[in-house]
Amino acid sequence: MSEPLSPPALMELSSLSGIPVDDAAMAERIAAGAAAAVEAVRSLAVEHNEVALDQWLFELEPSGYLALLEQLAEEPLVQDPLVEDAR
Amino acid sequence: MRDLCEAVDGLREGRLQSAELVREAIARARLAQLRHNCFVQIDAEGAMAAAEMADALLQGCAREGVHPPGALLGVPLAHKDMFEREGRPTSCASKVREPRAARGSATVISRLDLAGAVDLGTLNMAEFALGATGHNATMGDCRNAWDPQFISGGSSSGSAVAVASGAVFASLGSDTGGSVRIPASANGVIGLKPTYGLIPRTGSMKLSPSIDVIGPMARSARDIALLLEVLAGADGLDACSSSRPRPRYTQQISRGVEELRIGVPRNYFPVGVAPSIRSAMEASLGLLERAGATLVPLDVPQEVAAMAELSRAVVYAEATALHAAGLRNMGSRYTPQVRLRASTGLGIPAPVYLEALQWRLPVLRRFVEQVFSRCDVLQTPTIPIPVPRRDETDVGAGPALWELLAQLVRCTAPFNYLGLPAISVPAGLDSRGLPIGAQYVARPFAETVLLRVAAVQQREAPLPLPVRATP
Numbered sequence: 001m002s003e004p005l006s007p008p009a010l011m012e013l014s015s016l017s018g019i020p021v022d023d024a025a026m027a028e029r030i031a032a033g034a035a036a037a038v039e040a041v042r043s044l045a046v047e048h049n050e051v052a053l054d055q056w057l058f059e060l061e062p063s064g065y066l067a068l069l070e071q072l073a074e075e076p077l078v079q080d081p082l083v084e085d086a087r
Numbered sequence: 088m089r090d091l092c093e094a095v096d097g098l099r100e101g102r103l104q105s106a107e108l109v110r111e112a113i114a115r116a117r118l119a120q121l122r123h124n125c126f127v128q129i130d131a132e133g134a135m136a137a138a139e140m141a142d143a144l145l146q147g148c149a150r151e152g153v154h155p156p157g158a159l160l161g162v163p164l165a166h167k168d169m170f171e172r173e174g175r176p177t178s179c180a181s182k183v184r185e186p187r188a189a190r191g192s193a194t195v196i197s198r199l200d201l202a203g204a205v206d207l208g209t210l211n212m213a214e215f216a217l218g219a220t221g222h223n224a225t226m227g228d229c230r231n232a233w234d235p236q237f238i239s240g241g242s243s244s245g246s247a248v249a250v251a252s253g254a255v256f257a258s259l260g261s262d263t264g265g266s267v268r269i270p271a272s273a274n275g276v277i278g279l280k281p282t283y284g285l286i287p288r289t290g291s292m293k294l295s296p297s298i299d300v301i302g303p304m305a306r307s308a309r310d311i312a313l314l315l316e317v318l319a320g321a322d323g324l325d326a327c328s329s330s331r332p333r334p335r336y337t338q339q340i341s342r343g344v345e346e347l348r349i350g351v352p353r354n355y356f357p358v359g360v361a362p363s364i365r366s367a368m369e370a371s372l373g374l375l376e377r378a379g380a381t382l383v384p385l386d387v388p389q390e391v392a393a394m395a396e397l398s399r400a401v402v403y404a405e406a407t408a409l410h411a412a413g414l415r416n417m418g419s420r421y422t423p424q425v426r427l428r429a430s431t432g433l434g435i436p437a438p439v440y441l442e443a444l445q446w447r448l449p450v451l452r453r454f455v456e457q458v459f460s461r462c463d464v465l466q467t468p469t470i471p472i473p474v475p476r477r478d479e480t481d482v483g484a485g486p487a488l489w490e491l492l493a494q495l496v497r498c499t500a501p502f503n504y505l506g507l508p509a510i511s512v513p514a515g516l517d518s519r520g521l522p523i524g525a526q527y528v529a530r531p532f533a534e535t536v537l538l539r540v541a542a543v544q545q546r547e548a549p550l551p552l553p554v555r556a557t558p
Binding site for chain 2: 031
């Protein structure tokens with residue numbers, strides 16, 4: 001499990017981006033929320049390291065997400081002209 | 088009046104008048120507002136004017152023997168206050184922005200207008216859709232339709248409460264981590280999170296464009312089917328909306344569940360489920376089995392345990408980017424919890440955000456191939472714990488926030504990351520008389536299968552409206 005960003009580090013990022021964070025308590029809570037998400041990405045990458053660099057570089061395209069959803073759907077349907085009547 | 092479809096039929100057959108329906112809806116909306124704080128604005132005058140026009144059109148069609156246009160002609164609806172309507176400000180249940188009249192209408196609002204729906208007003212929500220409980224320090228908390236001491240769920244809090252309390256027949260919400268399904272479950276109505284890309288989002292408030300979907304809530308599965316026919320389909324403006332041909336949802340819904348296989352997860356989803364919720368899930372499975380479905384116990388991929396957090400990596404990075412100007416210039420106008428959550432992307436490095444988006448493709452492919460090769464529909468609870476009290480969960484920006492959120496979205500957020508369709512269906516009441524919801528999930532664009540399951544569950548175990556909302 002990776003450690004959350006420290007409050008001073010988070011406040012430094014806040015200062016760099018110009019998005020204000022009031023105090024160390026708020027910084028600590030932001031860091032805690034973000035840390036769980038960052039850790040999830042890291043652990044997934046470690047668990048599935050068979051996804052080779054080549055796949056990221058040449059094959060998988062995040063903008064192909066909708067196309068993948070469509071591909072994984074059941075057989076394509078024939079458009080029913082009556083569907084337009086609903087509007 | 089049972090549901091939206093019954094109202095549509097009554098209007099078309101001349102047994103009902105829109106003015107009469109809308110007058111009743113206004114009275115109920117005012118009552119619901121007093122008890123539950125579910126509206127931002129009730130537009131009684133505009134709604135009555137629209138109802139009178141609908142009646143004139145219906146009567147004209149009846150005289151001429153012509154089928155009335157519009158699938159929803161004369162029916163009162165209201166929606167989460169995050170969809171633009173030309174000439175009207177969209178509050179997003181926040182005081183951060185100055186009110187500004189919209190220059191155009193959201194695609195979903197235009198489609199409902201074209202179908203003849205009467206707009207009764209706008210509904211309360213979590214500020215900027217960042218909240219799963221229904222608390223809102225700016226607009227006031229939206230309270231559960233069955234008992235105001237309990238949370239309504241969120242972020243589409245007002246939508247679920249307005250439908251459950253009988254103020255409107257149906258409503259639109261949005262779902263980025265469970266924001267349609269959680270309030271639908273907590274208030275005993277049906278809520279659909281469609282497949283990512285099924286309903287265009289043009290003109291609706293963004294929280295996380297890579298994850299956001301718009302979803303309908305209603306009292307019956309057939310109402311959801313009718314609304315989907317009106318709402319689904321690319322508009323040529325939202326680049327992430329699908330042009331895939333769509334089925335006639337209303338014709339598919341009565342096919343029953345006889346040949347369907349219902350997947351019953353053995354791992355992740357049963358962990359931490361309260362006994363009352365577990366019993367309700369078992370009862371729902373029992374009635375589906377008796378209706379002819381086959382139950383298939385199965386293991387879901389282990390990585391599902393990380394998906395709620397993977398989703399959060401995307402949502403917070405995008406939300407912080409969208410709110411950056413607001414946080415820099417008007418940070419103090421945000422409520423503390425929303426400001427904290429909208430700032431959480433500060434702690435997500437850009438490569439991690441992009442990696443979370445990359446991983447979605449192989450993870451989605453694995454999940455669909457492993458799970459939906461063995462079943463047609465997966466069942467989980469919508470919320471794994473009994474509906475909590477408002478005072479117990481009023482955590483603001485305090486240290487209990489992340490744990491509470493993690494509990495509430497445990498079963499819903501994984502399917503936002505995956506973009507899969509999921510529906511919450513009422514599955515009985517707990518010992519305190521509060522609703523329990525069962526969630527059903529299917530492969531991409533298989534909304535018809537979800538509606539078939541929901542229709543059977545509702546037929547076999549109907550849940551009434553809350554006692555106080557019953558006419």
